[in-house]
Amino acid sequence: MAEKLTYSIAEIAAMCNVSKATVSRVINNNPQGVGKETRARVLKTIQQLNYRPNALARGVATSRSGMIGVVVPDVSNFFYPKLIRGITDCMDKKGYSVIIGNSDYDPKREAEQLLSMIDKRVDGIMLCSGVSNREFLSEFRKYHVPMGLVGRVFDSSLSDVSITGDNIKGAMKSAEYLIQSGKRRIVYAEGNPDISGSRQRMEGYRKAHEAAGIPVHEELILHGEYSIDCGRYMAMQLLENKVDFDAIMTGSDLIAIGIVFQLLKSGVRIPEDIEVIGFDDIELSRVIDPPLSTISKPHYDMAWHVADQLFKVIQGDPVPLPHATIEPQLVLRATTKKRRET
Amino acid sequence: MAEKLTYSIAEIAAMCNVSKATVSRVINNNPQGVGKETRARVLKTIQQLNYRPNALARGVATSRSGMIGVVVPDVSNFFYPKLIRGITDCMDKKGYSVIIGNSDYDPKREAEQLLSMIDKRVDGIMLCSGVSNREFLSEFRKYHVPMGLVGRVFDSSLSDVSITGDNIKGAMKSAEYLIQSGKRRIVYAEGNPDISGSRQRMEGYRKAHEAAGIPVHEELILHGEYSIDCGRYMAMQLLENKVDFDAIMTGSDLIAIGIVFQLLKSGVRIPEDIEVIGFDDIELSRVIDPPLSTISKPHYDMAWHVADQLFKVIQGDPVPLPHATIEPQLVLRATTKKRRET
DNA sequence: ATGAAAGCGCTAACAC
DNA sequence: GTGTTAGCGCTTTCAT
Secondary structure (H helix, E strand, O other), X not given: OOOOOOOOHHHHHHXXXXXXXXXXHHHOOOOOOOOHHHHHHHHHHHHHHOOOOOHHHHHHHHOOOOEEEEEXXXXXXXXXXHHHHHHHHHHHHHOOEEEEEEOOOOHHHHHHHHHHHHHOXXXXXXXXXXXXXXXXXXXXXXXXXXXXXXXXXXXXXXXXXXXXXXXXXXXXXXXXXXXXXXXXXXXXXXXXXOOHHHHHHHHHHHHHHHHHOOOOOHHHEEEOOOOHHHHHHHHHHHHHOOOOOOEEEEOOHHHHHHHHHHHHHOOOOOOXXXXXXXXXXXXXXHHOOOOOXXXXXXXXXXXXXXXXXXXXXXXXXXXXXXXXXXXXXEEOOOOOOOOOOO | OOOOOOOOHHXXXXXXXXXXHHHHXXXXXXXXXXXXXXXXXXXXXXXXXXXXXXXXXXXXXXXXXXXXXXXEOOOOOOOHHHHHHHHHHHHHHHOOEEEEEEOOOOHHHHHHHHHHHHHOOOOEEEEEOOOOOHHHHHHHHHHOOOEEEEOOOOOHHHOOEEEEEXXXXXHHHHHHHHHHOOOOOEEEEEOOOOOHHHHHHHHHHHHHHHHHOOOOOHHHEEEOOOOHHHHHHHHHHHHHOOOOOOEEEEOOHHHHXXXXXXXXXXXXXXXXXXXXXXXXXXHHHHHOOOOOEEEEOOHHHHHHHHHHHHHHHHHOOOOOOOEEEEOOEEEOOOOOOOOXXX
16 A cells, blocks of 8 residues: 555654664564564554665665675576576575676676675675686775685685686596597697686696606697587587597587587597597586586585685684685596496 | 775765765766866875775665666576576666576565565566566565566556567467478477466467367377476377377477487487477577477567666656567477478 | 755664 | 664755
8 A cells, every 4th residue: 555665764663653773673683672562563564564674774884785796707608507596595595685797708897897796885796707817806805895706716815715626637537538548639629728727627638648648739729619609610620620539528518519519410429439528517418418428516516605605704704614626527428438437 | 005895985085175075976977066176186086095985875875776686487597597698788788786586486485586676675676487476466566666577478567567478479380380281299398387478378389279170189288397307208208108299399498308309319200200399499499409499589689678678667768668579480490390481 | 166964774882 | 671872875955
């Protein structure tokens, strides 16, 4: 029946013949300091009027907004939704709202998003696959906002909590597996080489070769972008240029999926002729046909974990292990041959 | 060098020997009322101190938060990220931040998200594939928050702007195409039958049959959930129960994709033996192999459009055509046979 | 061009 | 148990 947008604590107070303080106590479920009977009366008119406390006002009064910011490169990239869900699920449980922003891998946009969140006085920020350089990030720390990083490491001063997959080990596992299977000309297909993760995986690829005492052929190293279409294109190039290769590993499932589809289309049999191993284990990889063998990290859980840690930081609780790195697992599905356990 | 989290307008004012009002004028780029020289001075210390205006305080003063809320069933469902991107891209351009919430198709959770956004005093709400009943929605309208609906229609009083694909026509196109191809036993695989979109598509399926004067076989109508795994299961059931069918249409691409993969795996040839048509045209459908024939709506653009309209509502600008319904297109890819245009 | 002051809706001492 | 009061950081009207 209300004709107003929303009532204020003062109006409620007036209607109940109590002070604003009392109403405040009631809406905050403050057990102390308000009589059973008064509380009931206040509660009732709050109910009737559909009163909703103003979180903004509360925010300026307490300097805690009840919101946290999440910035990702692109919500609509297959990789990020699961991450976001991990964060929102965790924060939901804590009573926090989540503001989201896309950077499109552009440091300038990332900075804008971050700053806009500062303006909103978010209580914490989760930065996923950030592209900012350490100079900016260290500048940014001046705002003293609790900061969680997922998918990227820096010196620990640049974030309060973080988690990251061990890209080097992940890529090594992939390469080692293929090498042990007898492969000697393994294509390595990666996305943007400027991203730290790319460089680390590349390092893993090289290390595995080195350890096995077999040479790396530079012409087998491909760079493009993190997309299925790019994978398709890479596969076409490999075939067209009659490149000599006996296996493929990638820095991203999307690339691997594109490669698999394109190779299959060209009559290459997978895994009989060529084995392919992706990286990331996005949901898509499990549901496509053939299911992709890949390097797996528990994204959802990782994101949840950092969000949970970030919450502790916000609360001022101690966080014993703020910076975790988790070792990815090789998941063998249908794009690699079945073989006995070593 | 700052040791504070953030400065206030008062501090800036003091340091510059001006009043808060002047600083306020400067940070709001108010062209009037502040001398060139004073403005420069204020701007300089703002710069030096990395001052950032407090959007919360601004919000309580102006009763405009600069945020809009978006609620979807599940960010990590393949269907929603593109929608969200359309909204965030549009709102970003307007200078708005976006708060996001998941409902998991649960009216209770949806209500909680909506209410939480009211608390945050969002300037508008975009509800995607909402599951609230009209009672709640009409109750909710009491808060007078500009509301945009995407993917669902109600009487126009329940939202300020909306867009929706014509589910009936979409399903009819699908069914008509198959019928004209000579199919007489078309499986219809749908998700949750309680969702309005499901019912509408079902209606399209029946109407097409009716118009063609061919009977609907109830045993060909399947219900489950909107997922690939469910599609797989449905396909197995069809085969196991030796159901007699000659084509399949679905209410969701995810279901169709699951069906296609499973059928292929069981040796059914697609499209030679069985043709399959999905619904929605999510990105996934284009990139998998075989690419899925489906009913297409431009999600990203639809979302952007409603967001843009919502912005107008917020501004108080007139919105000539607040409620749009767009006709989906049949997109023929590899899960239907090539045939001459009719 | 600039300032003083009231007010937005709430919280948090402190007093009674 | 309840009220008073002084902020929180900003905008905005009205003087000057």
